[in-house]
Amino acid sequence: MYTDKVMDHFTNPRNVGEIENANGVGEVGNASCGDIMKIFLKVEDNIIQDVKFKTFGCGAAIATSSMVTEMAIGKTIDEALELSNQAVAEALDGLPAQKMHCSNLAADALHEAIKNYKAGNG
Amino acid sequence: MNQIYLDYNATSPVRPEVLEVMLPFYMEQFGNPSSVHWAGRQVSGALEKAREQVASLINASPAEIVFVSCGSEGDNMAIKGSLDPLKEKGNHIITTAVEHPAVLETCEALEKDGYEVTYLPVSKDGQLDLADLEKAITDKTILISIMWANNETGNLYPIEEIGKIAKKYNIRFHTDAVQAVGKIPVDVQKANLDLLVISGHKIGAPKGVGAIYIRRGTRMKSFMHGGHQERNRRAGTQNVAGIVGLGKACEMAASEQKDYYKRVRAMRDRLEDGVLSQVPDIKLNGTPDRDDRLPNTLNVSFAYIEGESLLLNLDMFGIAASSGSACTSGSLEPSHVMGAMCVEVTLAHSSTRFSLGPETTEEEIDKVLEVLPATVQRLRDMSPLYNCGKTAEGCETCETVRRI
Secondary structure, eight states, X not given: OOOHHHHHHHHSOSSBSOOTTOXXXXXXXXXXXXXXXXXXXXXXXXXXXXXXXXXXXXXXXXXXXXXXXXXXXXXXXXXXXXXXXXXXXXXXXXXXXXXXHHSOOHHHHHHHHHHHHHHHHO | OOOEEOBTTTOOOOOHHHHHHHTHHHHTSOOOTTXXXXXXXXXXXXXXXXHHHHHHHHTOOGGGXXXXXXXXXXXXXXXXXXXXXXXTTOOEEEEETTOOHHHHHHXXXXXXXXXXXXXXXXXXXXXXXXXXXXXXXXXXXXXXXXXXXXXXTOBBOXXXXXXXXXXXXXXXXXXXXXXXXXXBOOOTTTTTOSEEEEEXXXXXXOTTOEEEEXXXXXXXXXXXXXXXXXXXXXXXXXXXXXXXXXXXXXHHHHHHHHHXXXXXXXXXXXXXXXXXXXXXXXXXXXXSOGGGBOTTEEEEEXXXXXXXXXXXXXXXXXXXXXXXXXXXXXXXXXXXXXXXXXXXXXXXXXXXXXXXXXXXXXXXHHHHHHHHHHHHHHHHHTOTTTTSSOOOOOOSSOOOOXXX
């Protein structure tokens, strides 16, 4: 049911973990629907230098988290804010229909982390 | 890679001896059992032999066995078929919050049609309090429908005790015995049952065949209209080969029951002991008293991780298990059984069921025990819930999402 890309990111997730001196942290999801995603950012000069994630969730939740970290690194925070959940799903060659709503929240977590960064540096 | 199948409560492979007796009924003995000619006569005997084999396993008479297409059909027939003959008496059904969807969804549909349904609660261990059952009974109660064994936890319900209560109040008693038959002794007389449902594919017969025991003298409204098959109780030309297979599987279950129990229980206990001792922060779902559980079932939640991702990881090692996670059910909510047991919601999402079969070997269990702890740890290291000061205890207030 998952694409090869989803399985690749699920089995070998990129950028798992926390950033010790993160200057932006965002968390979305809730336990009742089974997905919680937490994104840690290191932003310097408006550019995302490092991203890490921790995720509780299904295969799609872990794969989208991994993919969004790859997509965000090196981007300006404004560019990163343009990243959508849809774009993350497309980069993984799609997700099963029933996963599009419940487990496709990684871009939202990234946006929350950027908001948190902006609030701290406003 | 070796494949390790630990999902026997979902389905089981057809046993070679079963397939062997089925094959002649596809091409050589192809007749319609209702026909009077040689072709029909060839198969009608086989049908009656299968009826005896099924009846014998559950201590019923062959005339009390009706063949159906699956367990869900049997449960629908038992419940819906009971309503009309008992409508003068009332419209109240008692069941439990942990039934299989074949019973639960049927009862929910009937509620929309004006029937009253009581869903008995279960304890945190998934057990029933029979005082609740007696309290729920009214003079309008027409049916008690309680499963013999729970498919997710393996919990066994005190069917003989419930049968006594049903008899005392003169209420019709149905049990979904799909998970129990073949795994533990099932005796419809001792349990005072009026209706009992069996599914073929859980016990080494093929998918697409099941049986319902209907106690002699139990009035039922036809559920499927058509020909006069099955003494007018279930229309439709019989699935002869499937029924022959079901008969053989029941015969084998009867002769192997004691050995099966001992063997599969030893394997399950080995797995349970290993998992409980080797993986920290886990919760056993179901009763800790192993005598009160099916011998083949272990259901555990691994704190901080989600079930589907664990299943996918185990699948990479060839290990097939199942989960109560929402992601494996196609809904957004975790298993209703975990909900009824008040299992904390993240733990419900991580509930994982290992259900063993007669073919399960010690080597397979040891392979699971070798792979599982590291797999769980890998996912925990990825989880924002792990090592963040939160504990893995059950909820106190039962905020768990529940369907019922």
